[in-house]
Amino acid sequence: MFDEQLAEVAAARTPATRVRAFARLENAACAARLASMADMLAAAYAAQGSADREQWRFDNWSAVCAQIGAAHGITSGMASGLLMDAVALAERLPKLRELFAAGALSYRTVHIVCGRTMLVKDPDARRAVDAALSTQFGSGAAMSVDQIEKAVDTVVLTHDPLAVRRCEASAHGHRADVFIDDASGTAHLNASLSVTDGMALDQRADALARTVCAHDPRSLDIRRAAALGAMGFGWDRLPCLCERADCAAGARPPAGGVVIYVVARQDAVDAVPESAPGPAPDPGPEPDPEPESQPPQPDSESQPHPGPKPDPDPDPLPVGDLTAQRRALVARRRPLFAKPWYRHTWPELISGLRGDRGELCPVAPGVILGGPVLPAPVIAQIASHATLRPLVHPGQSPPEPRYRPSTALARFIRCRDRTCRFPGCTRTVTDIDHTIAYPFGPTAASNLVALCREHHLCKTFWAGWRTRQFTDGTLEWTDPDGGTHITRPGSLALFPELCTPTAPVPPVGSPPPQHTAGLTMPRRERTRAEDRASRIDDERQSNIGWVQRYRRELVAPF
Template sequence: MFDSFLAAVANVRTPGDGVRACARLENAACSARLGHMADMLAAAYASAGSDNREQWRCDNWSAVCAQIGAAHAVTSGVVSGLLMDAVTLRERLPKVAAVFAEGLIAYRLVHLICTRTMLVKDAEALRALDSELADMLRTWGARSKDQTQSDIDALVLLHDPDAVRRSESGNRGNYVEVASDNATGNAYVTATVTATDGEAFDQRLDALARTVCARDPRDLDQRRAAAVGAMSFGWDRLPCLCEHDDCDAAAKPAAGGVVIHVVARREALGLDVDSGAGPTDSEGPRDGEPPREPKPAPQPPRDLTAQRRALVGKNPPLLPRPWYSYTLTGLIGALKDGQGELCAVGPATILGGAVIPAPVAAQAAMHATITTLIHPGQAPPEPRYRPSRKLADFVRCRDQTCRFPGCTRPSTLTDIDHTIPYPYGPTCASNLACLCREHHLLKTFWPGWSNVQFPDGTIVWRDPDGNTATTYPGSRLLFPELCGPTAEFDVTRTPPPKHTAGLTMPKRPITRAAARRQRIDDERRKPMRGHPGTPEYR
């Protein structure tokens, strides 16, 4: 089938034909990829001892997701969603899968169909639904997401009324969502809470915002925003930013049990930095060349302290004089004027999280506990299994996240693993890496997985099929000095094979498949909006 799709792409005559041919090839390739994922899971279930592994914390599904994720360099959560759709197409919706294999529909539509039909349990209803959907998809045409979802739900309602998804109505209650913005160093908080909690929250923000002295440069809105952070850290007051020595409210409050790890250079702590202008081009034109336009002098970096202080207070005026005093050309020129201000200090980063501009990091450092991070260099191994606090801090800051391919769990939530198991491998930076619990268990118990670590922190993983994937420390871009080589070591004894005596894989309370069936049954029992006999029916 792919030969015909490739031939169609090769023989296109117009750009429009090319778009259509490539879209169909892309859809068919995606279908084939999901099919291979389903084959991998089937092979895992068919292997010896797979039934015993179904209740492992890192079960057959997790192992297959890890192998696919390593090949695609995506997270296990993304792979789990892809694999769920692959299994649904193969076992529940084969006729829809056939339409997908012909390249007639895109994966985003396939994913929506798999999700909206997940609660259908009756085999006969599922076969009828699969057949009708397949017939409709060949002539469906373009639809919005809402229209598509409504049409799928209408078909489900005809065949199995209890199988219409109710998760949306169940999730329209209270929630809190936090999203970070790397560009600005800000985070956006969206929440829906009860009226009493909202009133208490509002009053608490006001109370904290008024604990600073009158010289604090922030207005009330800025102090209320900062009070959210103070509440999160468990502080009983808001530290003042007046920067006067005689201010009693400027001291850092007592710790409240919440720790945020930020990696930054010393200059971001407010120390002096070199603010000289960059080099200028003083060389004249060569013989025979026309005179060159003079290059504008590079914008000199502004003092970091001044940039930090500029984060609070009122915004400067957009124009130096009223806008109506300008001509149109002058107004456009004035609005374009200004090259911005450079910062001589590189950005900081939250471990496994957002990148923070240096002025924002400098402001956070005013009331933070500062710990100097020491590169171990060629220091010898430590004579114990558990690394010292100093060595553990270095490994977490060097790695930033779990070091398994595609995993993004912050290093603060991971184990520090010996790449070569202790005591066969030493406790040193060249043999330590951050692994989340799931991938730590995968490496320890599942046959076929192995990894090799190099002195600069680079790790090469090999999966059960012999394919390799390389991961690099998360600090390599912003803090390359942390990736400087550390002391090498010799392995004098061969580590034992996996399933070392005395080690036991943690177990799940129930298998993943049983948990999924339980969730489906629970959702089918929820009241459905607009269904006769329910409180929501009108």
């Protein structure tokens, strides 16, 4: 399949010709990869009983996406996008597929074409669009993304005006987007609201920002931003951060119904002031005593002589105080210079700007379950008005005598795994699953993993998927083709102590390969194909008015 591209690579003699040859080889390999994905879907549809599985909540498409995602280490959503392009090339764009397989097109171009021709339904129009696009892109002329989109839309408009993908149609309407800035403790909100909703939000933020006492160190702008978070938690007031024992506002903790779980070390929450209001920490169960063991000490005579120590940093960064760093998050910003900048000389300005190199944080960061990493000062600030619960490692504790894990054990599993443990999946945890089905496998940390609902259904109902769990939480997945994929707990990097091996759990008896007796797969009201066809019809219908206006504008006014 790649003989022509490989021969071109072998014949290349200059860096420029090698770049061109490898680009064509990469394009051809990508085309072959997408073709294999389309073959996987065709095999799933051809399998016995596939028609009945089309209305399963985890249907044939989901099963193929899960296998593609595991093989690539990507999410099922990204795998679904690749499969959509693979099906479009196989069913709607055969001439473009030939160019792609020959290495003449990049995947960027193919992806744009597949997406912007999705609404073309008539078979004759599809063939005409495919032929016109293959002729236009077969020339190999360099084009920007905007030029590619306009070229595709022009061809589609010529052969099927109702199938044009209009940017204003997809962007129309109000929306609110939250962008998480990982490892900084900051999120950015971008919203478009109706005028009444915007005015109500503005007044509500201002009212919440004024529920603190006069000694709160934050400015009004910072408190208004914090008020948006208070709305998200469903709080009726903003927690006051003055840290005064006689604060009337701080004596009334806010009431709400939304819970965000943050995993942190004890020294991060120890910076909370003693006078800070809030419920007392839950003591929780006592941890099991760990067996005392000492690592073997090497013989002093056999130890190698240490080499010369490297010279220390002549000016190392200082390690700051966590309490001071926490308070600096909400304190009013100090001026950069003691006097106006125009009264300084140029060397003084340069020295002032370069003088503060910052300081290190003495405490390790934490993490939001299903969210970003948080610096320790941010965690300490959050803990000042949060409920604190100790996380207890189960150690060598025996299994629990029930199907549903206790609250403490379930909390440990969620904090240890952080997200769904399927290969490539980053979804928030919804289910805690027994690796060896209960009652053949006990309810213990070494037999429990966190999964999202989709991949829980995949493991439970879809034949061919198997899992094997190790005592440190490592999970080995085996796909229907026999390939293996390893996933490790999400806490391994930040909290390796949570991955300390727990008690092994040998199975009780011989569990069946697929223990689904008495269980029923949730079903869809309509198949995925019916949903997709309905969305295409709706978007074509919404284009009717635009096409009519477009055709009227083409007619001369005289």
